Amino acid sequence: MGSSTTAGAPNRSTRTVRRSRLSDLVDSERSLGYLLVAPVVLLLLVLVAYPFFVAIGYALSDRTLADPGVFVGLENFVLLWESSIYRQTVRNTFIFTAGSVAIRLVLGVGLALLLNESFRFRRAVRAAILLPWIVPTVLGTMAWLWMFNPNFSVLNYILVQSGLMEHGFNWLTDPDLALFSVLLVNAWRGVPFMAITVLAGLQAIPHDLYDASAIDGAGKFQRFRYVTLPLVMPVLLTALVLSIIWTFSDFGIVYGLTKGGPMNATHVLATLSYQTGLASGNIGEGAAISLTMLPVLLVLIIWQLRRIRRSTVA
Amino acid sequence: MTQDRSQAHVSRRKLLAGAAAAPALSLATPSIAQGTLKGTKLTILAGQWYVPQTNTMLDQLAADLARDSGMEIRVERFAGDELMTKTASVIGTGRGADLAVGVEFDTYVYAAKLNDVTDLADEVGKNYGGWMDAAKAASMVGGRWKSLPIGQAPAAWNWRTDMFRAAGVDKFPDTFAGLLDAAKKLHAKGTPIGMTLGHASGDGRSTNYPVLWAFGGKEFEADGRTVAINSPGTLAAVEWYKEIYQYFIPGTTAWLDPDNNQAFLASKVSATVNVNTIYLASRAAAATDAARKNIVDNMDHANWPSGPAGRFANYNINVWLPFASSPNKAGQREFLKAWYSRTFLPKWTKVGQSYFIPQLAGFDSEDVWPEDPKLKIFRDLNKINRLPGYGGPPTPVAAEAVNKYILVDMFAKACTGQLTPRDAVAWAEKEYQQIARRRSRT
Numbered sequence: 001m002g003s004s005t006t007a008g009a010p011n012r013s014t015r016t017v018r019r020s021r022l023s024d025l026v027d028s029e030r031s032l033g034y035l036l037v038a039p040v041v042l043l044l045l046v047l048v049a050y051p052f053f054v055a056i057g058y059a060l061s062d063r064t065l066a067d068p069g070v071f072v073g074l075e076n077f078v079l080l081w082e083s084s085i086y087r088q089t090v091r092n093t094f095i096f097t098a099g100s101v102a103i104r105l106v107l108g109v110g111l112a113l114l115l116n117e118s119f120r121f122r123r124a125v126r127a128a129i130l131l132p133w134i135v136p137t138v139l140g141t142m143a144w145l146w147m148f149n150p151n152f153s154v155l156n157y158i159l160v161q162s163g164l165m166e167h168g169f170n171w172l173t174d175p176d177l178a179l180f181s182v183l184l185v186n187a188w189r190g191v192p193f194m195a196i197t198v199l200a201g202l203q204a205i206p207h208d209l210y211d212a213s214a215i216d217g218a219g220k221f222q223r224f225r226y227v228t229l230p231l232v233m234p235v236l237l238t239a240l241v242l243s244i245i246w247t248f249s250d251f252g253i254v255y256g257l258t259k260g261g262p263m264n265a266t267h268v269l270a271t272l273s274y275q276t277g278l279a280s281g282n283i284g285e286g287a288a289i290s291l292t293m294l295p296v297l298l299v300l301i302i303w304q305l306r307r308i309r310r311s312t313v314a
Numbered sequence: 315m316t317q318d319r320s321q322a323h324v325s326r327r328k329l330l331a332g333a334a335a336a337p338a339l340s341l342a343t344p345s346i347a348q349g350t351l352k353g354t355k356l357t358i359l360a361g362q363w364y365v366p367q368t369n370t371m372l373d374q375l376a377a378d379l380a381r382d383s384g385m386e387i388r389v390e391r392f393a394g395d396e397l398m399t400k401t402a403s404v405i406g407t408g409r410g411a412d413l414a415v416g417v418e419f420d421t422y423v424y425a426a427k428l429n430d431v432t433d434l435a436d437e438v439g440k441n442y443g444g445w446m447d448a449a450k451a452a453s454m455v456g457g458r459w460k461s462l463p464i465g466q467a468p469a470a471w472n473w474r475t476d477m478f479r480a481a482g483v484d485k486f487p488d489t490f491a492g493l494l495d496a497a498k499k500l501h502a503k504g505t506p507i508g509m510t511l512g513h514a515s516g517d518g519r520s521t522n523y524p525v526l527w528a529f530g531g532k533e534f535e536a537d538g539r540t541v542a543i544n545s546p547g548t549l550a551a552v553e554w555y556k557e558i559y560q561y562f563i564p565g566t567t568a569w570l571d572p573d574n575n576q577a578f579l580a581s582k583v584s585a586t587v588n589v590n591t592i593y594l595a596s597r598a599a600a601a602t603d604a605a606r607k608n609i610v611d612n613m614d615h616a617n618w619p620s621g622p623a624g625r626f627a628n629y630n631i632n633v634w635l636p637f638a639s640s641p642n643k644a645g646q647r648e649f650l651k652a653w654y655s656r657t658f659l660p661k662w663t664k665v666g667q668s669y670f671i672p673q674l675a676g677f678d679s680e681d682v683w684p685e686d687p688k689l690k691i692f693r694d695l696n697k698i699n700r701l702p703g704y705g706g707p708p709t710p711v712a713a714e715a716v717n718k719y720i721l722v723d724m725f726a727k728a729c730t731g732q733l734t735p736r737d738a739v740a741w742a743e744k745e746y747q748q749i750a751r752r753r754s755r756t
Binding site for chain 1: 751
């Protein structure tokens with residue numbers, strides 16, 4: 001069957017073919033998927049991937065703020081290890097991350113279990129729990145700075161006035177306690193995220209499983225161990241990995257409270273990178289310090305992606 | 315004390331008329347290229363100086379110059395470290411501003427990206443009796459002026475005369491041995507002193523570098539690269555510091571910039587090193603706040619004690635950074651001429667109440683000093699500034715050492731017993747050498 005056309009008028013069959021191709025594209029799940037993620041991929045490429053590769057280039061050069069520098073290979077990374085400040089910073093970062101994440105895990109899971117129970121004003125409590133997470137970092141840090149102040153600490157005031165202590169703690173003065181203090185503030189900030197994420201996982205567990213285990217004679221601890229924990233583990237691990245990544249690269253809390261002091265006892269890789277790269281203009285070395293975090297974070301991300309893939313395939 | 319805001323409102327037309335009798339130097343009545351700057355733009359990056367009137371005068375100068383020249387002038391203000399980050403961004407991208415307020419290190423770090431303003435600097439120096447050594451050190455690279463010094467904010471010993479008297483000390487000690495002795499007595503009376511040993515970007519350096527130099531220590535040799543920190547002078551400074559530290563108020567190793575102000579204003583310390591902001595803040599509130607009036611009535615400022623190698627101080631020097639990437643170099647120069655003109659700079663300096671003082675030798679005999687007798691010492695303090703990096707210039711190597719608080723931590727490690735004085739000096743030497751070696755390529 002032929003089609004008739006009128007000169008100058010749109011070809012009906014062409015329009016029909018075009019519309020059909022477009023609707024094929026939209027109807028095809030695969031093509032539609034690519035189409036929908038394209039804007040996000042573009043943003044990631046421009047705002048994440050590009051700066052990342054530029055940073056690698058900087059780390060392999062002796063670039064400063066005013067001088068593009070030359071390629072020096074891995075020299076920045078090798079020379080960094082000669083600095084005791086850098087070695088101390090790497091140690092601090094691991095302790096800071098491990099300590100903060102451990103506190104978040106214990107308190108976050110505990111909080112989630114509590115919030116999963118029924119009690120009065122549960123909704124309001126759940127909302128209030130989020131406050132440390134949603135308050136701007138700088139604001140929260142300023143409040144803690146006052147609470148830890150060497151001369152005006154309200155915490156020490158309470159301890160001394162109540163007769164529990166004679167002098168109070170050197171929260172930010174003693175090097176070890178200072179690291180604990182910044183770690184504590186970081187944990188305080190991150191517990192709500194852990195709690196709410198784990199809570200979501202808990203809420204997805206079917207109640208029948210608890211009923212069945214109760215019928216089988218399982219106690220509370222056994223129900224937690226054999227029912228709750230295995231089923232909430234995927235969500236928990238996801239929250240854990242994200243917490244590790246965010247804590248490892250934390251900057252604001254440490255910079256706001258101590259600027260890496262006293263005597264570099266609280267310096268983490270992000271603050272040292274800022275101090276070296278931006279404050280001192282040594283861009284190459286600053287980038288190298290930042291990229292120290294990469295191997296650790298890469299291992300975590302790959303492990304997480306493989307775990308997600310395995311669970312998707314299963 | 316409140317300032318009459320009309321004093322701060324500087325109209326260039328009025329001032330130009332009043333300056334008709336002044337010598338016919340180009341900076342007395344700066345020429346404005348009428349018409350040639352019309353339609354051009356000038357963007358200036360600045361922070362917030364502590365004395366509000368100094369900011370107001372900058373804004374007014376920009377407005378007057380814009381009106382007279384036809385330029386569109388915008389002053390963008392940033393808080394704290396944001397200004398440094400924004401400046402770095404302009405340097406890195408080559409766009410975004412024509413001028414910025416920086417510090418002495420910026421001249422060296424950005425030298426290749428700044429305009430040569432030697433002719434302007436020579437003219438300013440001729441007009442005001444010559445530049446001081448610290449000014450030249452802050453702005454000259456390779457014999458050329460790459461920035462123009464705005465001024466330095468001298469830090470003095472802020473001390474409580476009533477507390478010192480109660481401890482049996484009638485005047486502020488003029489030697490380091492005297493200061494140690496006074497610290498013991500004040501500590502026994504429950505009114506200790508405090509010196510900042512934390513990572514405070516301002517007070518950290520202004521408190522600790524003078525101690526090093528007074529005992530004959532220095533960071534570098536004249537070439538600015540050979541590390542010279544490990545010396546008998548440095549060791550003597552560290553040992554003095556360790557001795558006096560036991561008489562400090564607890565917590566000084568955690569002090570950031572606001573902490574010594576807060577401790578002094580709360581009468582928890584009897585002396586600390588700071589610019590005149592403690593006094594100015596108290597004076598401003600004294601009329602309505604009895605506690606602040608008490609501070610004003612019972613505090614004073616004193617010079618640094620003199621050590622075996624002399625009397626020194628260390629202050630941050632603000633400079634004007636003229637970006638080489640600026641598309642409006644003529645506008646840049648007109649603004650700088652206006653800033654350093656006789657009709658502006660002396661008035662701006664006086665309004666600052668010795669908060670920011672240009673390092674111009676002739677200012678010693680100009681009417682730029684405050685009437686308040688408790689601020690008179692700043693005239694002397696203006697003359698003894700040295701910059702970090704001494705015995706060399708304030709190079710990027712010195713800048714990195716300052717930004718990493720190497721010197722501050724050296725003192726802190728010895729004071730807290732983390733290291734012995736000798737080991738603390740050795741630690742600092744190693745860190746300085748690391749930085750010098752890493753930076754030797756640039």
